[in-house]
Amino acid sequence: MEIRKAVITAAGPSQRTLPLQTLVDRDGKTKTALAIIVEEALNSGAEEICIVVFPGDADAYRAAAGPHGKRLQFVEQGKSLGYGHAVWSAHKFTGSEPFLLLVGDHLYLSRENRSCARQLVEVAAAENCAVSAVQATHESKLPYYGVAGGRLAENRKGLYLVSEVLEKPTPTVAEQRLIVPGLRAGHYLCFFGMHVLTPAVMDLLGAEVTAGQSANLSQTLAKLANRERYLAAELQGRRFDIGLKYGLLNAQLALALSSPARAEVLAGLVELLAQEPH
Numbered sequence: 001m002e003i004r005k006a007v008i009t010a011a012g013p014s015q016r017t018l019p020l021q022t023l024v025d026r027d028g029k030t031k032t033a034l035a036i037i038v039e040e041a042l043n044s045g046a047e048e049i050c051i052v053v054f055p056g057d058a059d060a061y062r063a064a065a066g067p068h069g070k071r072l073q074f075v076e077q078g079k080s081l082g083y084g085h086a087v088w089s090a091h092k093f094t095g096s097e098p099f100l101l102l103v104g105d106h107l108y109l110s111r112e113n114r115s116c117a118r119q120l121v122e123v124a125a126a127e128n129c130a131v132s133a134v135q136a137t138h139e140s141k142l143p144y145y146g147v148a149g150g151r152l153a154e155n156r157k158g159l160y161l162v163s164e165v166l167e168k169p170t171p172t173v174a175e176q177r178l179i180v181p182g183l184r185a186g187h188y189l190c191f192f193g194m195h196v197l198t199p200a201v202m203d204l205l206g207a208e209v210t211a212g213q214s215a216n217l218s219q220t221l222a223k224l225a226n227r228e229r230y231l232a233a234e235l236q237g238r239r240f241d242i243g244l245k246y247g248l249l250n251a252q253l254a255l256a257l258s259s260p261a262r263a264e265v266l267a268g269l270v271e272l273l274a275q276e277p278h
Contacts, residue, residue, distance in 0.1 A: 001128045003098050003121050003196055006046035007090045008037055010061065010104030011054045011077035018242050019104040020064050023252050026259045032064040033242060033251075036107055038072070044100055044117035050093040051104070052077050052086050084215030088205035098124070098198050106193035107251045109258060110237040117194060119235045123159070124196035129229040132162070132221065133192035135239060136183050139171040144241070145190035146218040148232045149178035150225075158234035160189065162225045167218035189232055192239050200228060 010019050019034035034051075041049050050073040053061055058076070062069040077089045087101060100117060108116040116133065124131040134148055149164040164177055174188050183189070204223050208215045224230050240251035256265040 001098055001125050003045065003100055003124060004047045005094055005097055006041035006044065006049045006100040006102065006117075007052065007087065007094065008034075008041065008049065008102045008104055009052045009083065009086045010034075010057075011052050011080075011086050011089075012083070013054075013080060015103075015105050015243060016054050016057060018248075020060065021242065021248055023107075023248070023255060026255050028259060028261060031066065033107060033248075034061060034064045034104065035066050035068060037102055037104060038065050038068045040108055040115055040117045041100060041102060042068070043115040044121045046100055046117075046121075048073065048093075050075055050090050052089050081209075082214045082216055084205050084217040084220055085209060087217055088202060088209055088215055091202045091206060094199070094202060096199050098130070098196060101195040101197055103193040105241060105243040107240045107242060107255075108192075108194070108237055109240065109254050110235075112236045114236075116192075116235050116237040116239075119237070120194055120196055120233060123231070123233045127159075127229075127231055129231060130198045130201065130224060131196050131231045131233050133194040133235050134160070134189040134232040135192050135234065136187045137190035139174060139186045139188060141190065142171060142174055142188065143168050144244070146221070147174060147178050148189045148191070148221075149180060150189075150232065151180065152182055153231060160232040162221075162230045162232050165218050165222040165225065167216065189234075192235065193241070194235075194239075198224075198228070200224060 021033050025031050055076045058074040075089050077086045110116050120133050146167045148162045150160045150162040153159045153161040204220045205215045242248045242251050
């Protein structure tokens, strides 16, 4: 399976301005969050990138993408009908091809030379099916994420055969329906904000939109799990939700601490802490 296209969603009312925020990347270069996300997609091998935006936001996003702006395509989500609808808004762009899906309010930090998106794309290509990136996450964070349940796939570490997907379940519901053998107690496979999806996902979302229903991606992925082989993969990396309180700060610190300037950053933090009153 060849993944040539990537979709980045950024049309949510609370999400629109987040990709425009500025950070300093691991190489010490000042960039917008959007430029960093676009580079994540490009590093996966994607050749075409479409961003789903709120009406009228395309020019600001094109400018924020810097040198990558000219190669981007945009589609507007005219009505706020849910995340699934935002994804479906790009169905003409994806056509009959599989695609990489990223969200505009997450940044990623890989623990190896391959980017997180590249890791995911390679798993999807090798397994020839849809794959969602996941991260074992404590139950206290369940209100923020979609969660996958299932079992270890063919005794392969970090790869799971998905049997169920729920959006922001309570710990009680998660314990009843989403326990995955092998994970630490109280931990679940929460979505990483990154998926490789097959054309079947757009078909399922389109059926809901046509029927006038609110298109929910997690519910659609649950249907996908009953329709075709669908996997979840733990990647060698971390996600940073810049929409959370101090999320942008945490992402910036992580980028700085993984850069060649790590010693300088640590020294500055120690000095700052030493100056704080006890």
